[in-house]
Amino acid sequence: MTTHVTQCSSTTLSHSLSDDDEMGGAQGVELRLVTTEEDETEAGPISDVTALVLRHRHGYRRAGVLLCACGVIVFTAAFLLAYGVLSGRYHCSQSGDQEEEQQRGGATSPAGGGPGLYLGELRVMMRKLLQDEDIHNTVSRVSRAPHPPGSSEGTALASEILRRFRQLQMDHTWTESLYATLQFPDRAQRSSLRLVDSAGGILEQISLNLSDFCPYSATGTTTGGVVYANYGRPADFNWLKSAGVSVAGCVVVMRVGGGVSFAEKVWLAERNGAGGVLIYPDPADLPQDPRRLGLNTHTAVSEHVHLGSGDPFTPGFPSFNHTQFPPIQSSGLPFIPALPITATVAAQLLSQLSGASCPPSWRGRLPYVRCVVGPDLSAGRRVQLSVHNKMAPILLNNIFSSLEGRVEPG
Numbered sequence: 001m002t003t004h005v006t007q008c009s010s011t012t013l014s015h016s017l018s019d020d021d022e023m024g025g026a027q028g029v030e031l032r033l034v035t036t037e038e039d040e041t042e043a044g045p046i047s048d049v050t051a052l053v054l055r056h057r058h059g060y061r062r063a064g065v066l067l068c069a070c071g072v073i074v075f076t077a078a079f080l081l082a083y084g085v086l087s088g089r090y091h092c093s094q095s096g097d098q099e100e101e102q103q104r105g106g107a108t109s110p111a112g113g114g115p116g117l118y119l120g121e122l123r124v125m126m127r128k129l130l131q132d133e134d135i136h137n138t139v140s141r142v143s144r145a146p147h148p149p150g151s152s153e154g155t156a157l158a159s160e161i162l163r164r165f166r167q168l169q170m171d172h173t174w175t176e177s178l179y180a181t182l183q184f185p186d187r188a189q190r191s192s193l194r195l196v197d198s199a200g201g202i203l204e205q206i207s208l209n210l211s212d213f214c215p216y217s218a219t220g221t222t223t224g225g226v227v228y229a230n231y232g233r234p235a236d237f238n239w240l241k242s243a244g245v246s247v248a249g250c251v252v253v254m255r256v257g258g259g260v261s262f263a264e265k266v267w268l269a270e271r272n273g274a275g276g277v278l279i280y281p282d283p284a285d286l287p288q289d290p291r292r293l294g295l296n297t298h299t300a301v302s303e304h305v306h307l308g309s310g311d312p313f314t315p316g317f318p319s320f321n322h323t324q325f326p327p328i329q330s331s332g333l334p335f336i337p338a339l340p341i342t343a344t345v346a347a348q349l350l351s352q353l354s355g356a357s358c359p360p361s362w363r364g365r366l367p368y369v370r371c372v373v374g375p376d377l378s379a380g381r382r383v384q385l386s387v388h389n390k391m392a393p394i395l396l397n398n399i400f401s402s403l404e405g406r407v408e409p410g
Contacts, residue, residue: 119407146211149182150394158397165401173401179393181313183215186388191339193278194384195377196223203381206345213389214262214279215304216312217338221386222275224250225375226349230362231258232265232279237272240373243356248273250375251383253346255282255364262303266334276385277305277338280346282364300340307332313391337387352378 142161147154158175165173185191191213195204200223227247230236232254240247252274254265266277279301286295295301306312312330347366358371377383 148184149180149396150392155397158399162399165399168401170401171404173399176398176400178396178398180311180396181391182394183213183217183389183391185210185213186390189388191388192384192386193339193341193345194386195381196384198380198382200384202384206348208339208341208345209298209300212300212302212340213387214266214302214338214340215389216306216333217266217387217389218334218336219387219389220337221384222249222251222337223382223384224275226250226353226377226383227252227274227374228350228353228358228362228372229254229269230358231255231260232268232277233258233260234268236362237268239359243373245356245373245375246273247375249275251276251278251385253278253280253349255280255285256301257282257285262338263305263307263332263334266305266336266338267307267332270334270336274336276336276387278341278346278349278385279338280341280343282346282366283343284363284365297343300342302340305334305338306330307334337385339385339387349383352381354378 142157145153147157162173162175190210191208193206193208194202195206196202227240227245227250229240229247229252232252237247247269252269254269254277256279260268262279265279269277281295281299281301283297286301308315308330312333315330343366347369350366350369353370353372353374354376355372355374358373363371
């Protein structure tokens with residue numbers, strides 16, 4: 001009888017016993033080493049992995065050294081950058097007459113540049129140099145004469161400001177010129193405001209300042225009654241509706257202010273069916289006492305009536321020089337005429353109104369005016385409003401100047 005025992009170590013032990021041995025005879029033991037096919041196949045991959053690890057161990061060391069070197073370089077660069085930012089200073093250069101600066105109490109810097117200034121020192125210097133007298137002189141110089149867009153006065157003022165910026169030695173000073181479509185009063189046909197009878201005959205010509213106009217107003221003529229609508233806010237028009245006063249086909253008179261722009265006033269009046277709009281400054285909102293600083297009673301306040309921003313004839317695009325766009329215009333342009341008037345003209349119209357009394361909060365300070373909302377005028381009169389403006393491409397000069405910052409604000 002022969003028995004074979006196989007161990008996990010791929011060693012085969014053969015133990016032979018004869019029949020006689022079972023009876024107590026001598027025993028024989030035979031040991032043989034046998035290598036199986038499974039062991040031969042499993043030894044290959046293990047050896048390959050070991051060789052691969054040994055082969056690339058030197059490459060891993062090199063990658064580790066390079067990674068450490070990159071970390072040191074990045075840390076050094078970040079440290080130097082932080083040091084440069086934290087230790088930076090504002091370098092300010094001053095120009096002009098040193099004697100004038102000394103009279104103002106300002107410190108002069110050497111011609112070669114001199115030491116820089118920290119932000120706190122710069123603030124102290126600006127408080128010393130920026131006096132109320134300087135601001136008043138600058139405003140007076142800029143507003144000494146009218147300078148409408150495209151005029152020779154406006155071009156001269158732009159050149160003066162550009163020259164002044166360059167004298168201040170700003171870091172960057174430049175100009176940009178572009179054409180925009182603007183609206184101006186038509187010199188051939190003036191805007192007018194008249195009182196007419198029921199047949200349309202002119203009864204009275206109301207004097208207007210020919211330079212007063214609302215840019216981007218619709219042109220044309222409208223005739224109708226007069227309705228006083230306070231500031232022209234949505235709540236004001238809602239009150240008129242609740243009081244049974246219709247503004248359809250009428251000329252609506254509104255006050256400047258109330259948190260509503262001219263464009264919003266005209267848009268709301270048009271939405272409620274008005275035929276035209278007149279806007280005036282009330283003494284209750286803008287002081288007009290001749291004995292004090294304030295607005296003159298014969299002065300109107302103008303503002304554009306485009307319900308939007310930018311050039312309304314290039315909606316959604318900047319006004320590039322002579323760039324051709326599709327023939328479209330902004331939807332924010334009004335379809336009814338609008339005109340600014342003075343407090344004197346407003347008092348002349350509102351003093352002839354009849355109708356329901358207005359709320360107490362609507363009362364202004366126009367002299368000899370009883371607060372009623374209209375729409376009827378005395379003796380069956382009506383108002384005829386004519387607005388004549390024209391469009392023209394105008395060259396605009398924009399002036400820019402800047403100072404470079406040295407320290408990032410904290």
